[in-house]
Amino acid sequence: xTSPVVDASVPDPQPAHVExxxxxxxxxxxxxxxxxxxxxLSVAFAIILAVPGPSAAGDAADAARAYRNDHEQxxxxxxxxxxxxxxxxxxxxxxxxxxxxxxxxxxxxxFETSVWRAGGAPYVFAEKRVDGAGSTLxxxxxxDGQPVAPEEWASPPWEPTLRxxxxxxxxxxxxxxxxxxxxxxxxxxxxxxxxDDKAPVIALMAALDGLEAAGIEPSVNIKLLLDxxxxxxxxxxxxxxxxHGQKLDTxxxxxxxxxxxxxxxxxxxxxxxxxxxxxxxxxxAIRPLHSGHYGNWAPNPTDALVRLLAAMKGPxxxxxxxxxxxxxxxxxxxxxxxxxxMPDIDAELKAELALGRTEGGGERIESxxxxxxxxxxxxxxxxxxxxxxxxxxxxxxxxxxxxLVPDQKPAAVMESLERFFENQGFHIVHSEPSPDxxxxxxxxxxxxxxxxxxxxxxxxxxxxxxxxLVRILDDIDGQATLLTPTMGGSLxxxxxxxxxxxxxxxxxxxxxxxxxxxxDENLRLQNLWDAIEVYASVLAEFGNDE
Numbered sequence: 001x002t003s004p005v006v007d008a009s010v011p012d013p014q015p016a017h018v019e020x021x022x023x024x025x026x027x028x029x030x031x032x033x034x035x036x037x038x039x040x041l042s043v044a045f046a047i048i049l050a051v052p053g054p055s056a057a058g059d060a061a062d063a064a065r066a067y068r069n070d071h072e073q074x075x076x077x078x079x080x081x082x083x084x085x086x087x088x089x090x091x092x093x094x095x096x097x098x099x100x101x102x103x104x105x106x107x108x109x110x111f112e113t114s115v116w117r118a119g120g121a122p123y124v125f126a127e128k129r130v131d132g133a134g135s136t137l138x139x140x141x142x143x144d145g146q147p148v149a150p151e152e153w154a155s156p157p158w159e160p161t162l163r164x165x166x167x168x169x170x171x172x173x174x175x176x177x178x179x180x181x182x183x184x185x186x187x188x189x190x191x192x193x194x195x196d197d198k199a200p201v202i203a204l205m206a207a208l209d210g211l212e213a214a215g216i217e218p219s220v221n222i223k224l225l226l227d228x229x230x231x232x233x234x235x236x237x238x239x240x241x242x243x244h245g246q247k248l249d250t251x252x253x254x255x256x257x258x259x260x261x262x263x264x265x266x267x268x269x270x271x272x273x274x275x276x277x278x279x280x281x282x283x284x285a286i287r288p289l290h291s292g293h294y295g296n297w298a299p300n301p302t303d304a305l306v307r308l309l310a311a312m313k314g315p316x317x318x319x320x321x322x323x324x325x326x327x328x329x330x331x332x333x334x335x336x337x338x339x340x341x342m343p344d345i346d347a348e349l350k351a352e353l354a355l356g357r358t359e360g361g362g363e364r365i366e367s368x369x370x371x372x373x374x375x376x377x378x379x380x381x382x383x384x385x386x387x388x389x390x391x392x393x394x395x396x397x398x399x400x401x402x403x404l405v406p407d408q409k410p411a412a413v414m415e416s417l418e419r420f421f422e423n424q425g426f427h428i429v430h431s432e433p434s435p436d437x438x439x440x441x442x443x444x445x446x447x448x449x450x451x452x453x454x455x456x457x458x459x460x461x462x463x464x465x466x467x468x469l470v471r472i473l474d475d476i477d478g479q480a481t482l483l484t485p486t487m488g489g490s491l492x493x494x495x496x497x498x499x500x501x502x503x504x505x506x507x508x509x510x511x512x513x514x515x516x517x518x519x520d521e522n523l524r525l526q527n528l529w530d531a532i533e534v535y536a537s538v539l540a541e542f543g544n545d546e
Contacts, residue, residue: 056475056540057472057473057537057540058475058537060210060211060214060216060533060536060537060540061477061534061536061537063210063213063536064206064207064211064533064537065532065533066210066213066214067210067213068529068532068533069182071206071209073179075202075206076183076525079194079199079528080160080189081101082201082202083158083189083191083192083198084160085158086158086192087143087145087192087193088146088147088148088231089120089121089144089229089232092120092122095144095228098144099122099124102126102143102201103124103126105205106124106126106205109128109205109208110128111222111224112128113125113126116244117236118239118240118243119239120232120235120236121229121232122228123240124143124228125224125225125226126222126223126224126226127221127223127224127247129221130217130218131217133218133220133221134543135251135252135542135543136220136223136249136251137220137221137223137252137254137538137539138223138250138252138253138254138502139204139223139253140224140227140254140256140257140496141197141198141200141201141226141256141257142197142226142227142228142230142257143193144227144229144231145193145196145198145521146192146231146516146517148519152519154167154190154519155190157192157521158192159191160190160191160194161173161189161190161191162174162179162183162187162188162189162190163187163188163190163522164184164186164188166188166513167190171188183525184525185524185526185529187524187525188511188524189523190521194514194521194522194523195259195514195516195521195522195523196231196257196514196516197257199510201226203528203531203534203535204224204535206532207532207533207535207536208536211539211540218539218540219542220251220542222539223247223248223250225248230257230491232452233275233452233492234495237492237495241496245499248499249500249502250500251465252469252503253503253504254506254538255491255493255504255505255506256507256509257508258487258489258506258508258510259508259510259512259514260511261345261482261484262349262365265482266479266481266530267481267483268469268473268481268483268484268506268507269484269485269487269507269508270458270459270483270484270485270486270506271486272457272486272487272489272491272493272506273372273373273403273404273456273487273490274404274405274406274408274410274453274456275490276401276402276404276410276414276452276453276454277400277401277402277449277450277452278400278414278448278450279397279398279448280397280398280421280447281301281305281396281397281448282302282304282305282308282443282445283394283395283433283444284298284300284301284392284393284394284395285394286394286435286438288391289391289392290391290392291390291391294392295392298392300392301381301393301394302381302382302392302396304443305381305397306379308445309379311424312374316359316360317359317360318359318361319372321417321420322416322419322420323415324420325408326416327407327409328372329406329407329458331367331485334460335370335485338484338485339366339485341482342366342484344364345365346365349365366485369485369487369488370405370486372403372404372405372408373403374401374402375400375401375402375403376400377399377401379398380398381395381396381397403456403490404455405458405486408455408456410449410453414447421445425443426444427443427444428446429445429446430446430447430448432446454492454494455494456486456494457493457494457504458486459503459504459505463503465502465503465505466483468542469538470483472538472542475537475541476534476537487506491506507534509528509530509531509534510523511523511527
């Protein structure tokens with residue numbers, strides 16, 4: 001592995017400034033001071049008129065809300081500027097431009113920043129010490145996004161577009177220059193990484209502005225670790241943590257990634273599933289064959305692959321591979337109680353997605369996320385429709401996404417899969433087979449486990465830090481915060497679990513229907529506004545609620 005190197009000299013691309021019609025250029029220090037002075041008057045006036053809030057967390061949320069209400073144009077302008085930077089992790093030059101944008105912006109807020117790298121995309125580390133703070137909060141987010149197929153998008157993926165609803169339901173484009181004043185909170189910004197996962201950076205900066213405008217000092221020292229390669233599996237994160245993990249000492253780590261609960265209720269998440277990708281290839285003749293002349297005689301690798309995939313699951317979608325889930329951690333009584341206390345959104349979600357049925361034998365979605373899964377991500381065996389041809393192809397390939405839960409080890413899961421394939425009559429290979437090998441075996445299956453597999457993670461729902469966090473969030477508006485045992489997606493939390501002596505809790509901010517990883521990714525504006533208030537409350541109160 002390449003030796004980690006600290007590189008704090010990322011070239012500054014100097015992206016174009018976005019002019020705020022109310023406040024001028026956000027990037028200029030002098031104007032920022034003027035903006036804060038005006039904001040102090042605005043917030044003070046709002047506080048005079050307002051009924052006193054029920055708690056300090058509520059006061060911080062009120063201050064953030066008042067600031068946001070006066071500065072929506074500016075906040076959105078910064079978000080647009082950030083989203084306009086292409087951010088696929090494999091393009092290191094683009095990721096350096098993103099890192100430079102982040103370090104410059106955070107420097108305006110008094111953070112000391114550096115860029116860490118270990119042979120891949122950059123990681124941005126930032127720290128802000130607060131006089132008198134006895135606790136430290138470490139916040140993780142990532143600023144890279146999934147690769148895009150621009151032809152599939154309704155608008156260019158790195159040209160942020162405002163719409164009044166989802167593309168799938170006919171949402172119409174709203175010209176940026178037509179907005180005079182505040183934005184409808186149900187409008188959405190469409191761009192790659194709008195929902196996954198640039199929003200936390202913008203929300204955090206706005207939260208700090210809101211606290212400063214109201215004269216509220218953060219109660220914690222703040223550390224940030226922003227990942228530039230999460231969507232690529234964070235391949236160099238282990239080396240980065242080995243070199244710099246001691247600088248991440250904290251009392252609590254917040255993983256700010258992932259979608260909110262489908263009910264739109266505020267939530268904390270205490271686990272993620274692990275992930276591994278497995279490619280399977282079946283073989284037929286060594287050259288394409290005319291389907292009429294050779295059909296019913298030459299084995300079709302597509303047929304063999306489809307039968308194999310179907311054999312892995314039962315009628316309700318449950319994985320029936322022997323040994324696959326033997327090591328999976330059972331669901332605890334506390335986790336079951338937390339699920340029972342959540343709103344049941346299965347029927348609503350089924351209608352939203354136009355599903356005629358669901359899998360899992362009627363078990364609700366939050367419970368099924370605690371179980372491991374195998375998903376066929378894609379199948380390649382020739383073309384379809386007008387592009388299809390009357391040919392039996394030499395090979396067929398499928399990609400499996402295997403979602404793991406705690407205590408399942410990727411290597412052991414792979415062993416259970418390969419035993420199953422062998423019991424289905426396949427000879428297993430891990431490289432391209434020769435014609436001689438193909439001729440000596442009835443069925444040949446190439447199995448390729450891609451690098452970057454990692455296990456799942458779950459933490460306690462009742463730890464003292466979790467209880468403090470719940471009290472703070474509940475005090476924002478008096479509404480109970482949902483406690484979700486695990487999220488269905490995957491994050492490299494296990495590496496931090498090994499490196500840190502601190503609890504780790506997920507604090508998602510994006511809307512559940514944000515199309516993350518796919519076309520027309522988006523963020524509902526109310527989710528951004530809510531995130532600003534949540535961050536302000538946590539920063540203001542976590543160190544005081546011990």
